[in-house]
Amino acid sequence: MHTQETKAIQVTDLTVAYRETPVLWDIDLDVPPGVLLSIVGPNGAGKTTLIKAILGLVRPAAGNVLIYNKPYAVQRKIVGYVPQRGSVDWDFPTNVLDVVMMGRYGALGWVRRPGKQDRELAMHAIEKVGMEKYTTRQISQLSGGQQQRVFIARALVQDATIYLMDEPFQGVDATTERTIIALLQELRENGKTVVVVHHDLQTVTDYFDWVMLLNIRRIASGPVEETFTPDNLRETYGGRIAFIKN
């Protein structure tokens, strides 16, 4: 059977609470290597918290997370992270190249400054997201889609095996959305595992091959064609979902 297969991410019995209110309740999630997985659920379902718990940014009340069978603390160099675009102040005095270069800080370690090689890697990632015309642009002067691309370039520079992205499609234009999804699919083709918090139910079947339905509890997770069913969606969103394609 497949039970012995190594999981890229393995979440077991994970519970997270802010004060008394549980935000995530007894979550189990196995992510096999090389899938493009979307986490889907209503507002307040705990999607961002799940990503943050996998990254060790919030302390769980119970449960644990393994990245290729080891704790995140020893595996962080193989994990890349794209936070929500709204989580930072874009008026910070810095430019595109500088932000993307931050993706190298983990590899550099304490105190060491980025050098020529880091710069080249950053430039390469900037080209990948089609932002090479904007390298010296102050980041507040970018559109929402461009800011999102900068964040993704920063994660690409991390040269990770697993990518966790919090709403990379939020508030982006159609061109950016196409660029990003092409990039994500390219990452998967190269054997990377990509986990994406996603809002748009209509594009789940087109964009992703795995899906997790989340509403504080895990409703279901697995390949899209088996998991993304009207019944599961109804359970995730309550009665609030009005139409379902197919």
Add this chain to the structure above:
Amino acid sequence: MLNFFFHTRFDYTLMIVSIGAALLGAISGALGTYAVLRRQSLLGDAISHAALPGIAIAFILTGSKTPLILVLGAAIAGWIGTLFIVTIVRLTRIKYDSALGIVLSTFFGFGLVLLTLIQRQGNANQAGLDTFIFGQAATLLQRDVLTIGILGGFALLITSILWKELKLLVFDEGFAASIGLQTRLLDIVLTSLLVIAIVIGLQAVGAVLMSAMLVAPAVAARQWTNRLNLMVILAGCFGAFSGVVGTFISSSATGIPTGPTIILCVTFMVVFSIVFAPNRGLLWNSIKQRRNRRSLKLVTNRLVESASANNRIIENDNRKY
């Protein structure tokens, strides 16, 4: 005026005092950049007020006015105040700004009580402790300036060593933690640097106004540049400049406290920067806006013209048939 400068040029005391004011202005300006970017401007205010009882207690315990001892007392009290704020927010439902207000006024009030008590005791050595409230740069001695230089230099050194770590902490704390930076530790380091920047300025600028020396230069500097390193350097320059100018003005006549004078100088720079800086300044924006509006008006006028022309053609056509 010229006479004034000739007169003061070789005045040793004034030279010492100006060097001290320049140093503390540069250091608080540079480090204040981080407070401003982290939206912690008010924390600086709380720390500077909370430091006052530390000075009093340090004096009561040691009976000495050695700058290092007083600064140490101030730093410890400032840190305790910060811890109080953090703890109140964590354990109760009191919001951050309320916690700041509570700690600031309680600590400052306590400090005033202690200073009054010390004065009542009639210890002759206590004279001058009350300058820590409103600041008196003229009281800076060589040893004070030395203390400012060493502590401030140390703080700036740490900032440059941890340059990329602190930058990432301020810009994107979540990402910083995800790549394994100990953000808690960095947070403590940054707060400590802030405490140092504040306590070294207390004697010259005073507890009441010291936080303006952190905030104002950084706010002015942000107007002129979009790069962090330039912002830190510019803020340092603005702080140093207003430190020196404020000191000169206040020592040109007796009875002008230095703190408020320095603050007025730096405030002038802030106003000037907010109005006149290119790209971000108000003047620049309003010119740009007017230009945009004019070009928009031209476009709409042209559209209206062509639309009415079209209408005329259509009407004519209709009349034909």
